[in-house]
Amino acid sequence: xxxxxxxxxxxxxxxxxxxxxxxxxxxxxxxxxxxxxxxxxxxxxxxxxxxxxxxxxxxxxxxxxxxxxxxxxxxxxxxxxx
Numbered sequence: 204x205x206x207x208x209x210x211x212x213x214x215x216x217x218x219x220x221x222x223x224x225x226x227x228x229x230x231x232x233x234x235x236x237x238x239x240x241x242x243x244x245x246x247x248x249x250x251x252x253x254x255x256x257x258x259x260x261x262x263x264x265x266x267x268x269x270x271x272x273x274x275x276x277x278x279x280x281x282x283x284x285x
Contacts, residue, residue, distance in 0.1 A: 216259050216260075216261070217259060217260040217261075218260075218261050218262075218263065219248075219251065219260070219261070219262040219263070220262070220263050220264075220265065221244050221245075221247070221248040221262065221263070221264040221265070222244070222264070222265055222266075222267070223241045223242075223244040223245040223248070223264050223265070223266045224237075224241040224266055224267065224268075225266050225267070225268045225269070226238040226241045226242075227241040227242040227244070227245040227266055228266070230242075241266075244264060245264050245266065248262045248263070248264030249262075249264065
């Protein structure tokens with residue numbers, strides 16, 4: 204099945220979005236596996252984007268920073284706002 208052009212365009216697009224983390228750039232002791240996984244996601248997204256260039260398919264990887272969620276406390280993180 205081929206992608207269909209977006210309204211007002213003549214070219215079909217498929218856009219993939221991946222979520223990595225700033226940990227991909229700043230590994231932290233005790234979080235080696237997490238940092239490695241996020242580095243993989245960042246690299247994978249970049250490779251897919253390049254491999255599929257010119258096909259109407261693109262991949263964007265975003266790298267948000269630390270977000271205070273319930274897991275934040277469980278993981279023993281400290282807020283930088285304190």
